[in-house]
Amino acid sequence: MASPLDQFTVKPWVPIEVAGYDISFTNSAAAMVASVIVITVFVTMGMRKNALVPGRWQSSVEMCYEFVAKMLGDAAGPEGRKYFPFVFTLFMFVLAANLIGMLPWLHPFTFTSHIAVTFAMAAFVFIGVTLIGFITHGFKFLTFFVPHGAPWYLLLILVPIEIISYLSRPISLSVRLFANMVAGHTMLKVFGGFVVSLSAIGAAGVAGALFPLAFIVALTGLELLVACLQAYVFAMLTCLYLNDALHMH
Amino acid sequence: MADDKKKSEEMKATLDDLNTRVSAAREASKIKEPRGLNEATAYGIATRLVAELVAGILVGVLFGWYLDRLFGTKPWLMIILIMLGAAAGITNVMRAAKQLSPKDVDNKDEEK
Numbered sequence: 001m002a003s004p005l006d007q008f009t010v011k012p013w014v015p016i017e018v019a020g021y022d023i024s025f026t027n028s029a030a031a032m033v034a035s036v037i038v039i040t041v042f043v044t045m046g047m048r049k050n051a052l053v054p055g056r057w058q059s060s061v062e063m064c065y066e067f068v069a070k071m072l073g074d075a076a077g078p079e080g081r082k083y084f085p086f087v088f089t090l091f092m093f094v095l096a097a098n099l100i101g102m103l104p105w106l107h108p109f110t111f112t113s114h115i116a117v118t119f120a121m122a123a124f125v126f127i128g129v130t131l132i133g134f135i136t137h138g139f140k141f142l143t144f145f146v147p148h149g150a151p152w153y154l155l156l157i158l159v160p161i162e163i164i165s166y167l168s169r170p171i172s173l174s175v176r177l178f179a180n181m182v183a184g185h186t187m188l189k190v191f192g193g194f195v196v197s198l199s200a201i202g203a204a205g206v207a208g209a210l211f212p213l214a215f216i217v218a219l220t221g222l223e224l225l226v227a228c229l230q231a232y233v234f235a236m237l238t239c240l241y242l243n244d245a246l247h248m249h
Numbered sequence: 250m251a252d253d254k255k256k257s258e259e260m261k262a263t264l265d266d267l268n269t270r271v272s273a274a275r276e277a278s279k280i281k282e283p284r285g286l287n288e289a290t291a292y293g294i295a296t297r298l299v300a301e302l303v304a305g306i307l308v309g310v311l312f313g314w315y316l317d318r319l320f321g322t323k324p325w326l327m328i329i330l331i332m333l334g335a336a337a338g339i340t341n342v343m344r345a346a347k348q349l350s351p352k353d354v355d356n357k358d359e360e361k
Contacts, residue, residue, distance in 0.1 A: 157333075157336075160333050161333055161336045161337045161340060162337075162340075164305060164308050164309060164312075164330070164333055164334050164336075164337035165305060165337035165338075165340050165341050167308050167312075168301070168304035168305045168307070168308040168334075168337060168338065168341060169304075171304040171307055171308055172300040172301050172303070172304030172305075172341070173300075175300055175303065175304060175307070176296055176297065176300035179296075179300070180296060225290075225292070226292070229290060229292065229293045230296075232293070233293055233296070233297060237297075240348065
């Protein structure tokens with residue numbers, strides 16, 4: 001039987017090699033393209049009518065918009081409004097990726113289960129937010145690492161701690177999303193394996209297989225929650241980091 | 250005639266109701282100050298706090314390992330940086346917990 005980790009293998013679909021670099025179009029890339037298409041269709045087709053009284057579809061697009069706008073407003077204040085397109089894109093991209101990964105058909109690939117992908121996104125957020133901090137505050141942004149009111153001998157310890165705490169942001173951001181997706185999908189596959197191997201041993205096995213099957217149903221519900229929740233947490237932390245860069249402590 | 254009167258009274262009642270609802274909605278959309286977020290589920294809070302703690306230590310380990318290799322000071326920088334990393338992780342957890350707690354409990358002066 002296939003290992004429960006098989007689902008995370010990146011398989012090249014269209015092998016492409018440029019100057020010694022492997023830039024093949026993989027199942028991971030295909031999943032990314034699929035999420036971009038899903039989001040584009042969802043938003044543009046939903047808003048095509050642009051009715052004053054929205055229908056169901058337009059209403060759900062507006063709900064996503066308002067959800068992100070409220071999150072950004074609450075976390076970063078009115079100055080954060082400028083960065084709405086970025087946060088909205090990030091949220092919808094992660095959400096679509098997680099939800100596409102939950103589809104039961106076609107064995108879709110969950111690209112957020114790869115640390116390379118999540119760390120790339122987190123590093124982009126981290127570098128962007130740091131640049132915004134330096135652009136809005138100049139070199140005064142460096143005082144972000146100096147806690148107020150601490151005596152100078154404590155600063156020798158506190159400043160390195162603050163710097164490490166700042167550097168740990170992209171790691172915690174990427175590890176959280178990646179670990180959640182890997183753990184959830186592996187667990188689903190493991191229990192799926194139980195069902196298959198139990199039902200292979202006869203009638204008693206089939207009866208016994210009902211328990212892991214029931215568990216999978218419950219777990220799928222939980223995974224749907226996690227998929228949405230982690231997209232929310234990713235976007236929300238981006239907003240909080242933006243707030244730190246814009247207003248400092 | 251009695252019917253009409255009843256109707257207009259009903260109308261007035263719904264209008265009043267609408268008025269209060271509209272003003273409530275206006276109030277709700279007014280708040281634009283940054284005030285943190287406190288509407289996460291328990292699972293979200295748990296994963297968030299764990300990741301903050303682990304990330305601090307991980308950064309300590311990674312930087313310690315790299316700097317040790319760079320300067321050839323084998324275990325020492327790593328030991329120091331793991332401790333600093335653990336401290337940073339705990340600081341991160343405390344900060345995250347503070348952000349998650351309801352805002353009316355602690356005051357504005359928590360921003361140090």
